[in-house]
Amino acid sequence: MMETKIHIDKDIKAFMDECLQRDNPKSYLIAVLHKVQKKFGYLSPEHMDQVAQYMQIPTSTISGVATFYHFFRLQPRGKYAISVCMGTACFVKGADKVLESFKTELGIDIGETTQDGLFSLENSRCLGVCALAPVVTVNDKVYSNVNEKQVPDLINRVRSEEE
Amino acid sequence: MKKVKITIDDKEIAVAPDITIMQAAEQLGIKIPRLCYHPDLSLEGACRVCIVNVEGWRTFAASCATRVSEGMKIQTNSPEIRQARRDLIELILDNHPRECQLCERDGNCELQNLAYSLGVRERLFEGRRKRHDIERSSPSVIRDAEKCILCRRCVRVCAEVQGVFNLSQLYRGFNTVVAPAYEGPMNDSVCIACGQCVNVCPVASFLENRSTDKVWEALADPDKHVVAQIAPSIRAAIGEGFNQPAGTAMTGQTVTALRRLGFDAVFDTNFGADMTIVEEAHELVLRLEKNEHLPLLTSCSSGWIKFLEHFYPEMIPNASSCKSPMSIVSTLLKTHYAEKQKIDPEKIYMVAIMPCVAKKFEAERPEHRTDFGAPYTDAVLTTRELIWMIKAYGIDITNLPEEDFDTPLGFSSGAADIFGTTGGVMEAALRTAAENLTGKPLDNLDFTGVRKTEGLREASIKIGDKELNVAVANGLTHAKEILDKVKSGKKTFHLVELMACPGGCMGGGGQPYPPYGHHVLDREVLKIRGEALYHIDAKKQVRKSHENPFVKKIYQQLLKTPGSDKAHKLLHTSYHAREPRGIK
Ligand code: SF4
Ligand code: SF4
Ligand code: SF4
Numbered sequence: 060m061m062e063t064k065i066h067i068d069k070d071i072k073a074f075m076d077e078c079l080q081r082d083n084p085k086s087y088l089i090a091v092l093h094k095v096q097k098k099f100g101y102l103s104p105e106h107m108d109q110v111a112q113y114m115q116i117p118t119s120t121i122s123g124v125a126t127f128y129h130f131f132r133l134q135p136r137g138k139y140a141i142s143v144c145m146g147t148a149c150f151v152k153g154a155d156k157v158l159e160s161f162k163t164e165l166g167i168d169i170g171e172t173t174q175d176g177l178f179s180l181e182n183s184r185c186l187g188v189c190a191l192a193p194v195v196t197v198n199d200k201v202y203s204n205v206n207e208k209q210v211p212d213l214i215n216r217v218r219s220e221e222e
Numbered sequence: 223m224k225k226v227k228i229t230i231d232d233k234e235i236a237v238a239p240d241i242t243i244m245q246a247a248e249q250l251g252i253k254i255p256r257l258c259y260h261p262d263l264s265l266e267g268a269c270r271v272c273i274v275n276v277e278g279w280r281t282f283a284a285s286c287a288t289r290v291s292e293g294m295k296i297q298t299n300s301p302e303i304r305q306a307r308r309d310l311i312e313l314i315l316d317n318h319p320r321e322c323q324l325c326e327r328d329g330n331c332e333l334q335n336l337a338y339s340l341g342v343r344e345r346l347f348e349g350r351r352k353r354h355d356i357e358r359s360s361p362s363v364i365r366d367a368e369k370c371i372l373c374r375r376c377v378r379v380c381a382e383v384q385g386v387f388n389l390s391q392l393y394r395g396f397n398t399v400v401a402p403a404y405e406g407p408m409n410d411s412v413c414i415a416c417g418q419c420v421n422v423c424p425v426a427s428f429l430e431n432r433s434t435d436k437v438w439e440a441l442a443d444p445d446k447h448v449v450a451q452i453a454p455s456i457r458a459a460i461g462e463g464f465n466q467p468a469g470t471a472m473t474g475q476t477v478t479a480l481r482r483l484g485f486d487a488v489f490d491t492n493f494g495a496d497m498t499i500v501e502e503a504h505e506l507v508l509r510l511e512k513n514e515h516l517p518l519l520t521s522c523s524s525g526w527i528k529f530l531e532h533f534y535p536e537m538i539p540n541a542s543s544c545k546s547p548m549s550i551v552s553t554l555l556k557t558h559y560a561e562k563q564k565i566d567p568e569k570i571y572m573v574a575i576m577p578c579v580a581k582k583f584e585a586e587r588p589e590h591r592t593d594f595g596a597p598y599t600d601a602v603l604t605t606r607e608l609i610w611m612i613k614a615y616g617i618d619i620t621n622l623p624e625e626d627f628d629t630p631l632g633f634s635s636g637a638a639d640i641f642g643t644t645g646g647v648m649e650a651a652l653r654t655a656a657e658n659l660t661g662k663p664l665d666n667l668d669f670t671g672v673r674k675t676e677g678l679r680e681a682s683i684k685i686g687d688k689e690l691n692v693a694v695a696n697g698l699t700h701a702k703e704i705l706d707k708v709k710s711g712k713k714t715f716h717l718v719e720l721m722a723c724p725g726g727c728m729g730g731g732g733q734p735y736p737p738y739g740h741h742v743l744d745r746e747v748l749k750i751r752g753e754a755l756y757h758i759d760a761k762k763q764v765r766k767s768h769e770n771p772f773v774k775k776i777y778q779q780l781l782k783t784p785g786s787d788k789a790h791k792l793l794h795t796s797y798h799a800r801e802p803r804g805i806k
Binding site for chain 2: 104107116121122
């Protein structure tokens, strides 16, 4: 058999080796994927292919697991990672409309990244700043009292700064 | 095993303790409706159409997945149960296109049949439905996720029977879709193009990639010399498409029907099978002499060859380099035959009628192209596609006279007929190889030791003073088993016959769908189809490939000897490792 090149680093390989020693190694797949995501920020087909070969688990199975759990990202985060808080307070004050607005403006769904790699969209649990609801974070920056009408503006601002 | 007493619909019955309610009910002549269930696959219990009431249980039980136990009181029918089953089907239909009249499964769709028999007569809601484009990248199989009802039969057959694990359920909830890894194109996956997903899918979510349009077009083109060849297993299965019992041999009528459709000549893939055998037997004898690359792995199943390339590329040197019978007939047609008949080979259009969808992939392989760049085989039709064309043309095949194939590529020995069933290639090869090895004709031509339909069997066969270890595998999970055994070196094998599909070509991905109420790939049906071929073989005058007079003539006129340079140029091919690499 051809040697498969493992780009995923030594730590992950070591962890997979460890799993392969245990009973029922395939049950550690989720743990392995977590490690890969932690390292690279997302799971690419290449990463999953490598895990498949190394652990001898079909890629279709891995792809099934990776797409089933919300936790796994299948695309790299954008340069600007937008996260809309969906905690109760934010939700009550219209976070769902804000999220919808981001989706239409950017043309992407939760967990996705725009083609130019600039924006990615996520939702988060309560950030604990309910007084500021609805809250949106862009990377480390917190925006408070956001309403859906402000969304296009916010995006345009970032875009023009980029140009 | 001590039997358990249960009551089903007020009838008492003692049954084995390890069976399910569904199986027990069948013993009483009760056929519980079902959808995701298939007897050869693992239990899924996803559709819940087979629910029954068990006294004392809070909810209905899925009868396919619930074992009987002592004293169980089961009710398979009541207004509530019937209503619940109907509701389940209605829920599926709410998320399903309403286009039966435009659908290829119209008339043999399990969902449609269930909706009818359970009494769904009106639809009340028009809600959100899933939308997906049809995925057509594979020459063999198309995937229409919009019609998928998530029964997972395809996922199970691909993993459990074929060992390919190409399909899985991706995403979740409303977005769930069955697809190869990363929802990628089938053509870029480990799919070996066998079409078993097409066979087991209850709806039209997996279908063969149709070639009928281009065949009609060729038939209507006066400039083209359109030629058909039919594979051995077509003749034993085509009748099922016209309400004939399984195993009705319809060779002559099929030839007549093809002529009426407008084919200029009708040849027999069996001729190619005879050629394959003569070449393959020669290869075997050579390898035995040199004691290298053993066991010889047969190469006529295109799905198996693709599997070899994705999963066991290190064993490619063991595979026979001989082309499949289909490709041999196509090659000889566009070279030798065209020359003899003074027909411009660029005007010949070859249509191969196969029980198989992997043959569509094989026909497109760059290895099988003429010097002028056209494929040797221009189109591959499945048995199902031919049945449809015959119906569309308005031919009543059951009342047709029987006609003979054209010569020379239409004459064949009995050895070729049995190619269509598992073990047949092995037996045919042994008939010729035995004579090559001993120099003496065989007394007994029937190697019954290899005539069974189980997925995997081994035998030892004495030929002269040699003892040959042989194995036959069908269904690629069995192929994996035998290849791993070969690789482990625990036992020496000399010849292994491999076929991708359960039961061999008889259970190919292009064979007729079973009538309603029967399950696809029923071993009994596969066996009956196979027996039809053994009957044809037993009745033939010539039963050994190398005694086919037209094969002999081709060697005299063209190829000289088996394994000659010319034979290699025309009748042999090569394989290569493929990405993505499969997981064993
Ligand atoms: S798959 Fe069946 S139910 Fe669906 S459209 Fe086709 S025939 Fe009708
Ligand atoms: S054609 Fe065969 S290998 Fe390909 S997805 Fe279908 S069952 Fe699996
Ligand atoms: S494609 Fe067909 S067999 Fe596969 S899950 Fe969907 S309906 Fe079932």
